[in-house]
Amino acid sequence: MSSRGTTETNVLQQNLQDQLDRLVQQLVDLEESKDDFEQDEYEELKNETIEQLKEMKESLSKMVKGDITLVDSVNAMQLAIQAAISEAFKTPEVIKLFAKKEPGQLRTRLKEIDRDHKIGKVSKDAYTQIKLEILTAVKKLGSEISPEEEMFLSQCSGTSLSAFQETDNSIKSAENLIQKNG
Structure with missing residues (x-):
């Protein structure tokens, strides 16, 4: 490393x-x-x-x-994103789609997980975790979510979402610092 x-x-x-x-x-x-x-x-x-x-x-x-450092702004953002992903997302596929900024593919994955849950292929806990991760990622990528999805997020979100929000704020702070010093 x-x-x-x-x-x-x-x-x-x-x-x-x-x-x-x-x-x-x-x-x-x-x-x-x-x-x-x-x-x-x-x-x-x-x-x-x-x-x-x-x-x-x-x-x-x-x-x-902090105007001069060898930990450049790109590395600082990479560290912030890595922390956000490791805390907020546990599903590798969601991490990959979030990193690629693919809200459409995340929506497709959400439909698949809904279907798999209905037919009993995915447990309730796994379904809740993955759906929470996908909706969080979709929302963070700036896509609209339905009122029902918003309700699901507020009911099911816990420490993972708050950890993601904290790191998301860190990323925004890093981006602001880059723009200020860039």
Whole structure:
């Protein structure tokens, strides 16, 4: 499994610490050997070092604000979607159709599961779980659901739907952040 930028971010933090140590040591060395330089040369080297420290401070400020990260926005969205799917959906077929954004095929699957339940091929618990997942996915994809389906969702939805809603909000927050920083 990939680190999704976590390892790289740790390496970046260590490199920044090393760079800070180097720049501070450079200032110390400049002060100690001030007499070995012409006044203009000393001032120029000192100003360059201070400028590098200012640039580093600006970069660190951006990182603290979240404007710079190695966990890019696409990976952040992938993680949010993965969490939503794993919490809200247990049926692989529903996960696949949701990921492909196929509300029509989800509706077809719903008809099949209704039929299978009526003929006794699917238990009530399995039927309820799958129907709940399909209706949740259809609704989240922006398709209309009937008042009866809405009632079914409100009666049967529990932690899976609320987990999905939480992660759906996280995805929207990530998308807003991407648009803001993009």
